[in-house]
Amino acid sequence: xxxxxxxxxxxxxxxxxxxxxxxxxxxxxxxxxxxxxxxxxxxxxxxxxxxxxxxxxxxxxxxxxxxxxxxxxxxxxxxxxxxxxxxxxxxxxxxxxxxxxxxxxxxxxxxxxxxxxxxxxxxxxxxxxxxxxxxxxxxxxxxxxxxxxxxxxxxxxxxxxxxxxxxxxxxxxxxxxxxxxxxxxxxxxxxxxxxxxxxxxxxxxxxxxxxxxxxxxxxxxxxxxxxxxxxxxxxxxxxxxxxxxxxxxxx
Amino acid sequence: xxxxxxxxxxxxxxxxxxxxxxxxxxxxxxxxxxxxxxxxxxxxxxxxxxxxxxxxxxxxxxxxxxxxxxxxxxxxxxxxxxxxxxxxxxxxxxxxxxxxxxxxxxxxxxxxxxxxxxxxxxxxxxxxxxxxxxxxxxxxxxxxxxxxxxxxxxxxxxxxxxxxxxxxxxxxxxxxxxxxxxxxxxxxxxxxxxxxxxxxxxxxxxxxxxxxxxxxxxxxxxxxxxxxxxxxxxxxxxxxxxxxxxxxxxxxxxxxxxxxxxxxxxxxxxxxxxxxxxxxxxxxxxxxxxxxxxxxxxx
Ligand SMILES: Nc1ncnc2c1ncn2[C@@H]1O[C@H](COP(=O)(O)OP(=O)(O)OP(=O)(O)O)[C@@H](O)[C@H]1O
Ligand SMILES: [Mg+2]
Numbered sequence: 087x088x089x090x091x092x093x094x095x096x097x098x099x100x101x102x103x104x105x106x107x108x109x110x111x112x113x114x115x116x117x118x119x120x121x122x123x124x125x126x127x128x129x130x131x132x133x134x135x136x137x138x139x140x141x142x143x144x145x146x147x148x149x150x151x152x153x154x155x156x157x158x159x160x161x162x163x164x165x166x167x168x169x170x171x172x173x174x175x176x177x178x179x180x181x182x183x184x185x186x187x188x189x190x191x192x193x194x195x196x197x198x199x200x201x202x203x204x205x206x207x208x209x210x211x212x213x214x215x216x217x218x219x220x221x222x223x224x225x226x227x228x229x230x231x232x233x234x235x236x237x238x239x240x241x242x243x244x245x246x247x248x249x250x251x252x253x254x255x256x257x258x259x260x261x262x263x264x265x266x267x268x269x270x271x272x273x274x275x276x277x278x279x280x281x282x283x284x285x286x287x288x289x290x291x292x293x294x295x296x297x298x299x300x301x302x303x304x305x306x307x308x309x310x311x312x313x314x315x316x317x318x319x320x321x322x323x324x325x326x327x328x329x330x331x332x333x334x335x336x337x
Numbered sequence: 338x339x340x341x342x343x344x345x346x347x348x349x350x351x352x353x354x355x356x357x358x359x360x361x362x363x364x365x366x367x368x369x370x371x372x373x374x375x376x377x378x379x380x381x382x383x384x385x386x387x388x389x390x391x392x393x394x395x396x397x398x399x400x401x402x403x404x405x406x407x408x409x410x411x412x413x414x415x416x417x418x419x420x421x422x423x424x425x426x427x428x429x430x431x432x433x434x435x436x437x438x439x440x441x442x443x444x445x446x447x448x449x450x451x452x453x454x455x456x457x458x459x460x461x462x463x464x465x466x467x468x469x470x471x472x473x474x475x476x477x478x479x480x481x482x483x484x485x486x487x488x489x490x491x492x493x494x495x496x497x498x499x500x501x502x503x504x505x506x507x508x509x510x511x512x513x514x515x516x517x518x519x520x521x522x523x524x525x526x527x528x529x530x531x532x533x534x535x536x537x538x539x540x541x542x543x544x545x546x547x548x549x550x551x552x553x554x555x556x557x558x559x560x561x562x563x564x565x566x567x568x569x570x571x572x573x574x575x576x577x578x579x580x581x582x583x584x585x586x587x588x589x590x591x592x593x594x595x596x597x598x599x600x601x602x603x604x605x606x607x608x609x610x611x612x613x614x615x616x617x618x619x620x621x622x623x624x625x626x627x628x629x630x631x632x633x634x635x636x
Contacts, residue, residue, distance in 0.1 A: 151525065153524060153525075172529070173524055173527070174524075174527035174528075174529055177525075177526070178527070182525075184525065185522070185525060189519060189521065189525065190519075191514070191515045191518045191522060192518055192519075194511065194514060194515060194518070198511050198514075198515075201508070201511060202512060202515050202523075202526050202528070203526055205512055205527045205528050206526075206527040250526065251525075251526075
């Protein structure tokens with residue numbers, strides 16, 4: 087049964103909106119998957135997108151990161167229109183993306199992976215300081231500096247992805263299924279890392295299949311159905327919604 | 338005088354080793370350039386031999402018309418090879434990344450164009466690079482080899498060592514390795530794939546042309562001079578374990594040594610047979626090649 091409800095949360099560009107997406111449509115080779123999405127993520131906020139397999143969640147994030155060519159709509163980053171900018175320019179302006187699946191460089195060491203996180207930083211001293219800050223934030227990685235990333239555990243690899251991304255100190259962090267394949271204990275650690283980043287003023291937008299735990303760690307949620315935002319609400323409201331529970335939380 | 342009784346065979350073995358390592362170094366240089374492009378872009382550029390040949394002609398042209406100083410001609414050829422690599426990547430191979438059969442077709446077309454272009458510009462006769470000092474024979478006891486043997490070994494050693502430092506230490510070199518491992522992840526950290534591809538092809542072209550410019554003074558410069566290194570370079574890549582730079586270097590040296598030593602116990606015409614027999618035997622025992630690991634396509 088489709089979910090129908092009016093969006094409760096305002097979608098007009100709030101002044102505090104770090105990322106604002108308007109009427110975004112995107113797809114592959116003539117087939118549109120994402121259909122007219124509006125969304126906002128404010129600094130300090132964690133927003134989770136949920137939806138069935140194939141709903142277009144990954145396509146939405148990839149379109150925002152401009153990894154897809156086939157797209158229309160408008161994207162603003164901290165007020166500035168960045169719709170036309172390529173992926174690396176978006177990153178330079180503070181929009182970072184961790185794609186679905188493993189995205190570490192398996193045969194580079196932890197240190198080399200972090201260095202590549204700062205590929206766009208041309209100031210060597212700043213790069214070193216940023217890498218050191220991440221090694222402080224993730225002590226487990228500091229001990230594994232010279233280890234090839236392929237030899238890290240799943241949880242450590244996820245930490246490395248986040249640390250590598252944070253080397254750019256982005257204002258907005260997008261993650262596609264950060265909890266996939268991780269043990270329950272580690273999932274909690276990843277979500278609390280993301281909460282910590284939000285507390286530090288980052289805007290976090292993630293896609294999750296682990297709906298209950300993701301919403302518990304989020305401020306707001308967006309339900310994506312067939313490429314459309316069927317419902318946007320506070321995470322607590324979605325957690326209490328019986329239709330959401332039935333369709334996305336298996337009970 | 339050191340080995341009076343065994344003087345002939347021992348000296349012959351050593352003399353062939355010097356020849357073999359020299360040719361092997363050229364094969365290695367050639368193979369490394371092909372492996373880089375394959376590792377980063379999954380492109381097999383069979384026109385790599387044409388770039389090698391172009392390096393020979395560029396060296397001849399530089400010596401005759403730009404500067405008679407050989408190191409200057411080497412730099413000229415290497416820079417020219419990088420430029421050719423950039424053009425090939427931009428105009429041809431960037432579009433063919435996912436398409437092996439079109440890569441082969443395009444390579445064959447490029448080889449034909451290059452060889453006929455050279456025929457038109459320089460004629461069918463082989464050209465001699467005027468560098469008598471490079472062909473001077475040095476004597477070490479009973480061993481004789483040319484100055485160019487030493488120049489080739491030194492130049493290849495410097496090129497491979499520089500490449501190693503570039504790939505293991507520099508920002509762009511690490512980015513090339515990163516892109517070869519996961520192109521999507523490279524994009525999200527801000528590495529623009531097209532730039533990496535351009536740099537890779539430029540580097541590969543530079544190495545190929547350097548090889549042609551190094552071999553030119555010893556052999557002649559002619560339209561088909563890239564065929565031999567193409568055949569042996571490909572063999573080196575497979576022997577070394579498809580994909581790794583060090584595998585290509587060691588594979589190239591091994592083939593050079595083997596084919597040179599083979600002339601001692603088999604007729605010269607049989608040396609390719611010996612090389613391919615060794616290749617097949619190696620692959621039967623070690624399907625990933627001599628130095629191959631589970632890692633594929635890593636420069
Ligand atoms: N590269 C592609 N080319 C063509 N179609 C694609 C491509 N990637 C995804 N699709 C299609 O787009 C639709 C949405 O895929 P998408 O990956 O965005 O879904 P998702 O919500 O992330 O699913 P999942 O939960 O399985 O990750 C699917 O029908 C899929 O088949
Ligand atoms: Mg997905």
